Structures are given as C-alpha cells and as structure tokens.
Amino acid sequence: MLSAEERGRYARQLALPGFGAAAQERLREGRVLVVGCGGLGSPALLYLAAAGVGRIGFVDSDLVDLSNLQRQILHATTDIGRLKTDSAEARLRALNPHLHLESYPLRLSPDNARQVFAPYDVVIDAADTYATKYLVNDVCCSLRKPFVHAGVMGWCGQAMTVLPGQTACLRCIAPTPPAEPEPAARAILGTVPGLVGTLAASEAIKLLTGLGTPLADRLLVYDALAASFLTCAAHPDPACPACSHLRDSQ
Numbered sequence: 001m002l003s004a005e006e007r008g009r010y011a012r013q014l015a016l017p018g019f020g021a022a023a024q025e026r027l028r029e030g031r032v033l034v035v036g037c038g039g040l041g042s043p044a045l046l047y048l049a050a051a052g053v054g055r056i057g058f059v060d061s062d063l064v065d066l067s068n069l070q071r072q073i074l075h076a077t078t079d080i081g082r083l084k085t086d087s088a089e090a091r092l093r094a095l096n097p098h099l100h101l102e103s104y105p106l107r108l109s110p111d112n113a114r115q116v117f118a119p120y121d122v123v124i125d126a127a128d129t130y131a132t133k134y135l136v137n138d139v140c141c142s143l144r145k146p147f148v149h150a151g152v153m154g155w156c157g158q159a160m161t162v163l164p165g166q167t168a169c170l171r172c173i174a175p176t177p178p179a180e181p182e183p184a185a186r187a188i189l190g191t192v193p194g195l196v197g198t199l200a201a202s203e204a205i206k207l208l209t210g211l212g213t214p215l216a217d218r219l220l221v222y223d224a225l226a227a228s229f230l231t232c233a234a235h236p237d238p239a240c241p242a243c244s245h246l247r248d249s250q
Helices: 004-009 020-029 039-053 066-070 084-095 113-117 130-143 193-210 246-250
Strands: 030-037 055-059 100-104 124-126 147-153 156-162 218-223 228-233
Touching: 020 193, 030 039, 039 055, 039 084, 039 193, 055 084, 084 100, 113 130, 124 130, 124 193, 130 147, 130 156, 147 193, 156 193, 193 218
Parallel strands: 030 055, 030 124, 055 100, 124 147
Antiparallel strands: 147 156, 156 218, 218 228
C-alpha cells in the first residue's frame, strides 16, 4: 500500500487513466539498470527516480569533465573531476530519497556484465560506444532480459525496446558494430540525448507497469533539425547470432 507521502509525490501519475496505485506499486518494486551516466543516462535516471522506480542501478567508469555539462544534466560544475556515479547518486538521492540506488563505477566488460545485469528487471543502454551497446544487447539476450536501446549522434537520435526471443534485437538490424567515430566526429546537440533518454525512461516505465505498447520491432528515429520522428519496422533475423536461438528454443 502506498504511503501518504508517496500518494502526494506521485499524485500526477496516480491520476493517469489506467495507472493508479497498482502501477505505482509495480514501479516501487521495479529494478532498472542504466548503462551510462552521460547525455542519455542523465535524463533517463532523473525521470526513473522521479517516477518512483524502487531500485535503480547505474554503470559508468568516467569522471565528470567540463565538456560533459552541455548535455549531461545529472552533473554540475562543482562535480568536475568527480566520478559520474558519485555525482549521479548524490543528485538522484536529493531528488527522491526513498529509492535504493546502486552505483557501479566500473567499465562494463564481458567478464562483469552478466553479474551486474542479473538483479535487474530492465536494462537501459545509455552507453556512448558501439562496443558497449552490442555488449548490452548480447548479454541481455543471453539472460532473456528486456532492454531499451538508445543512441544519439549530431542532430539525431534513435530508440528501440528489445524483448529477447520475441522481438528484433540490435544485431537483427546491424549484425556487427559500426566503426567507432573519431573524437572530432562526436558532435551532439545537448537536447537530443535529453529527448531520447527521456523516451528510454518512458519505455522502461511501461515495461515495469505493463501499460501501453512497447517500442518493440520498431526503431524510432528523431531528427532535431527537421523536427521529425520516423518509425522504421525492425524484423527479427532468423540467423541473428544473439537472439535467433532464443526463438528456436520456444
């Protein structure tokens, strides 16, 4: 049962048709891991915490840099030189002190990813390298764990929800990771990860509550210059090395 404080804090959500106390309690029991505390992870984490997701984990090995502050809204000027996971934890705890927060100040790798992912219901890929994004995809598929892919570059961003064994995964769309862009090519409008990270948080909330239709088998592409959204069909690849065997085993 929700406390009086919870009913006050989440009043606007509770008033949503079809949401109510039952969905809020599912959020309170929910567990979401966000890979990356940068431009995508910042809005995702803030909105998950604000919505009342009971257990939130976040992974990042980097320190806050001055150049991050144009888009990574979890962090402040006074956080420069601090571990991103430390400044993220402080900011999220100030926003909502009733949550269980778990920080992982490490570089995600094939050696530690399964252990880190295991306790969570949903993973959000807010990473900034293709190698990490494909690692998230492969480990979540192997664990049959739902995850939300989010990516940005320049004026554009994209998002997709993956239900392993049921829907297309990242390797179904692009079997191998693209080459990592050169540092000079990593330009980004700060509002783009803000929008895409918020979309990713919305998808995670829907998965936890069972409300709405996930962004599955669909890749949503946002172009800030054109102020346009495009939804592309994503089809499971029967030869996908990451997820085809999951469908074969059903």
